[in-house]
Amino acid sequence: MLVSDFHLKEFDSKTLTGFDVMNNYCVNNNIHLVLNLGDFFDGVGGSKSFDYTCAKENRIIVEKAISVIPHADGVYHAVLGGNHDKNVVKYGFDPVGMLCDGREDFINLGYTHSTISLANPTGILGIFDIHHPDTF
Numbered sequence: 001m002l003v004s005d006f007h008l009k010e011f012d013s014k015t016l017t018g019f020d021v022m023n024n025y026c027v028n029n030n031i032h033l034v035l036n037l038g039d040f041f042d043g044v045g046g047s048k049s050f051d052y053t054c055a056k057e058n059r060i061i062v063e064k065a066i067s068v069i070p071h072a073d074g075v076y077h078a079v080l081g082g083n084h085d086k087n088v089v090k091y092g093f094d095p096v097g098m099l100c101d102g103r104e105d106f107i108n109l110g111y112t113h114s115t116i117s118l119a120n121p122t123g124i125l126g127i128f129d130i131h132h133p134d135t136f
Contacts, residue, residue: 001026004037004132007084009061011068023072032074035116038082038132041065041095055091062095066102081111082132 003022008015026034043058081096088095089111100108109116112134118125 001031001034002037003034005039005082006036007039007042008065009042011064016068016070019070023070023075026075027072032076034075034077035130036077036079037130038080038112039084040079040081040099041085043084043087043095052091055088055093058088058095059093059098062098063102065099069103071103071105076105076107078107078109078116080109080114080130080132083112083134086111086134 001022022034026032041058041061079096079100085095096108096111100106109130113129113131115127115129117127
């Protein structure tokens with residue numbers, strides 16, 4: 001399954017139900033991998049200028065995401081960091097890395113660009129590139 005641009009900044013019941021619906025759809029349709037193509041987190045603060053305080057706020061959001069995002073057995077989420085996620089890296093905080101380190105069902109694809117190789121026991125199914133623009 002391909003998804004993108006969640007722009008998570010809060011975890012209300014609507015957000016959590018959305019993850020449950022997505023995970024249940026995957027389980028019911030034998031889908032084992034969700035590719036998130038960028039901007040998993042919103043990566044911005046309350047003002048237009050992004051600063052260290054905004055980075056700290058985003059860290060709290062990632063910490064909460066690790067504990068509250070619903071999971072489903074056998075469903076993995078591969079996350080490519082987009083420009084919003086990457087916004088906080090310059091402040092020494094890697095939101096995608098932290099999320100993936102904190103959850104076994106999340107896979108870190110890095111930021112902006114990744115090459116994916118899909119295979120099964122009989123061979124390679126395909127190789128493709130995914131990209132999320134690095135600007136606002």
